[in-house]
Amino acid sequence: MTPDAVAEWPADPDPTATSVYVHVPFCVVKCGYCDFNSFTPEQAARQTGAPSADPGSALDRFLDALHIELDLVPLPPGACSVFFGGGTPTFLDPDRLRRLFAITGRRLDLRGRSEVTMEANPESVTPEKAQLMRDAGVNRVSLGAQSFDDRYLRFLDRAHDAERTRTAFRVLRDAGFRNISLDLMFSIPGQTMAEWESDLRAALELEPDHLSCYNLTYELGTRLTRDRQQGRVTANSDELDRAMFERTREILAAAGFTAYETSNFAGGGGPCRHNDHYWLQGNYLGLGPGASDHRDGVRSTNLKPLGAWADSLERGLRPTASAETLTLRQRAAEALWLGLRRTAGVDTAAIAERLGFDIDREFAPAVAKLIGQDLVERRGSRLLLTPFGQLFGNTVGEEFLGT
Ligand SMILES: C[S@@+](CC[C@H](N)C(=O)[O-])C[C@H]1O[C@@H](n2cnc3c(N)ncnc32)[C@H](O)[C@@H]1O
Ligand code: SF4
Numbered sequence: 461m462t463p464d465a466v467a468e469w470p471a472d473p474d475p476t477a478t479s480v481y482v483h484v485p486f487c488v489v490k491c492g493y494c495d496f497n498s499f500t501p502e503q504a505a506r507q508t509g510a511p512s513a514d515p516g517s518a519l520d521r522f523l524d525a526l527h528i529e530l531d532l533v534p535l536p537p538g539a540c541s542v543f544f545g546g547g548t549p550t551f552l553d554p555d556r557l558r559r560l561f562a563i564t565g566r567r568l569d570l571r572g573r574s575e576v577t578m579e580a581n582p583e584s585v586t587p588e589k590a591q592l593m594r595d596a597g598v599n600r601v602s603l604g605a606q607s608f609d610d611r612y613l614r615f616l617d618r619a620h621d622a623e624r625t626r627t628a629f630r631v632l633r634d635a636g637f638r639n640i641s642l643d644l645m646f647s648i649p650g651q652t653m654a655e656w657e658s659d660l661r662a663a664l665e666l667e668p669d670h671l672s673c674y675n676l677t678y679e680l681g682t683r684l685t686r687d688r689q690q691g692r693v694t695a696n697s698d699e700l701d702r703a704m705f706e707r708t709r710e711i712l713a714a715a716g717f718t719a720y721e722t723s724n725f726a727g728g729g730g731p732c733r734h735n736d737h738y739w740l741q742g743n744y745l746g747l748g749p750g751a752s753d754h755r756d757g758v759r760s761t762n763l764k765p766l767g768a769w770a771d772s773l774e775r776g777l778r779p780t781a782s783a784e785t786l787t788l789r790q791r792a793a794e795a796l797w798l799g800l801r802r803t804a805g806v807d808t809a810a811i812a813e814r815l816g817f818d819i820d821r822e823f824a825p826a827v828a829k830l831i832g833q834d835l836v837e838r839r840g841s842r843l844l845l846t847p848f849g850q851l852f853g854n855t856v857g858e859e860f861l862g863t
Contacts, residue, residue, distance in 0.1 A: 472810045473742030478536035478755075479734050482526070482564060483748030484549040485766060486519060488583065491617040492687070493645075495679035497750035497764050498547040508767035518766060519552065522748075523559050525770035529747050530567045532778050536745065541575040541734035542568060544598070550580040554588050561596035570597030575733045577602055582620040585628035590635035600639040600729065601632050602672070608662035609655060612648045622662065629666045639729035641670035646704045647696045648676055649688075656704050660711050669729030671717060673708050675701050675853075702851045722801045722853040739798045741791070749779075757786040792817040796843070797857035800836070805844030819843075826859050 487498045499507070501515030510517045542564070552560060561570065570576050577600040578593055585603070593601070607613050608622040620628075632640050642663050646656045663671060678685045678695065687693040709719050717725035721739065724732065738744060746752045750764035760783035763769040772779035786794065792815055799806035808819040820827070827843065830836035835849035835856045849856050 470736065470740060472807065472814055473737055473740040474540065477540035477737065477742060479541040479543065479737045479742060479744040480536070480568060481734075481744060481746045481748075481751055482542070482544045482549075482560075483546065483746065483751040484544060484552065484560070485522070485547040485749050486551045487546065487548045488551055488581070488619045489617055492683035493616060493676060493679070495682050496547065499766070504766045507765055508770070519556055521770050522766060523556060523563060525773040526560075526748060527563045528773040528776070529779070530563060532773070532776075533745060533747065535567050536743075540573070540737060540742075541577070542570060542573055543576075543734040544578040546579055548581045548584060548604075549578050550584040550589055550593075554586075554592060557589055557592050561592065565596060573597065573599075575600055577732065577734055579604065580628070580632070582625040582628035585631050587631050587635065590631050590637070594635050594637065599637070600641070600732070601637050602641040602643060602670075602732075603628060603632065605642045605663060606645050607648065608659050609651075612651060612655075615648060615650075616645070626666065629668075639669045641672060641729065641732065642666070642668045643672045643674070645674050645676045646708065647701045649693050649695055651696065653700070653704060653707065657707065657711065660708065664711075664715050669727045670732065671712060671725040671727070672723055673712075673725065674723050675705060705851060718803075720803050722850065736802070739802050741795045741798055757788075757791045759784055759786065788815055788817045789822065791815055792819055792822070793860040795819075796823070796860045797854075800843065800845055800849075800857040801853065803844070805839070805842040807842050809841035823860060830856060830859060 483497065485498050486501055486504065488500065490498065490500060490503070501518045504510075504518035504522075505515045508518060508521065510521070544560075549560070550557070564570065576598045578598045579602045581604050603625070605625045606616055606618055608625065610621045613621055629640065629642075644659060644663055646659070660673075678688055684693065688695055712719065712725045715727075717727050720726050720731045721735070724735065741754075743755045744753065746762060748762065749766050749769040750762055752759065752761040760780050763772060763779045763781045769779040792811060795811050795815070796806055796819065806819075812818050812820075827836065830849070831838065834846055835852065836843055837846050838844075845856060
């Protein structure tokens, strides 16, 4: 697909649509590179003061509190997509997974949605859970492969090897999933270009319908970052990061995938509509610890610790940690920051109409500076990252956040 064809994808969020995100915060191990709000049930039990001998109690407390949260929030009649993310939603055992679907299905018609995604980790995908997911209405699975090299999987603390990923993929296909995405990470310390190319080839052999390829980042507070700071781990060079990013695009384009966002590639399953709605600054509702919400410029975030989030709900209160109403200027800056990640870029005329904010006039100096640095280009009413700008992903759009 040509870049112009990509530009035909939505330029503005559907104002009538709200997507729903459900955060399941549990994982079998906490990976050393990960700063998502996720923990093992044992960590959760310690946090909440529950008996550590019964980590299952943390899972049940989560499900009970989610049940209350779904009763407290105003649910959109026509949620365009639902995304069960984490953490690891497939970490739940079949009975608890069934309960998760019963709780959410009571208020959200999962079977009537165009896209219902669930994140899955290879070690916890079984035929029984895959069937439960299908029966509940999940029609897209994002499987965390990360690498197909067992040495790097061990380095990353992953609980699976490459063969387990292949098995999980087959189990999902056999259960009838026609839209399976794989998550991969590149520039793992020590990883060479040849090793990354081999990971991409291994992923393509499975014939996934979508791929997410993330440059490994060193997040504050993670063990990986501490190891790097203390000299136990050496990060790859920025040059190798960029070369791997470019090579990813070449290999995946040759395999028929469309780069519709900095890290995301659509194959037969098309783009992830849930994430695309988010990058278009659409409205979304977040459920679960640490999840965020956005409605027409009002943004709020739930309490992150499982105990604090559940405590609040058990007292009948929404578990909001923080909320802010964005100014029009902030909304426009955010639209640029989010939207520049999309290959189709940002339609500034559409934003002027939607927000009544003239980006071309108000942000003229910042736009001119980025165009001058060959990071951004203008095509009609759109601003897009140049191929050079794409190498810097997020950081180009950040230029607008402080303006
Ligand atoms: C919500 S996370 C985890 C999903 C799932 N639990 C898993 O581990 O496969 C979604 C994706 O973010 C990516 N990710 C997490 N931490 C990262 C980091 N520090 N740098 C780059 N990508 C990261 C991983 O590819 C991961 O699959
Ligand atoms: S399994 Fe996924 S969410 Fe859990 S710690 Fe690892 S990367 Fe993070």
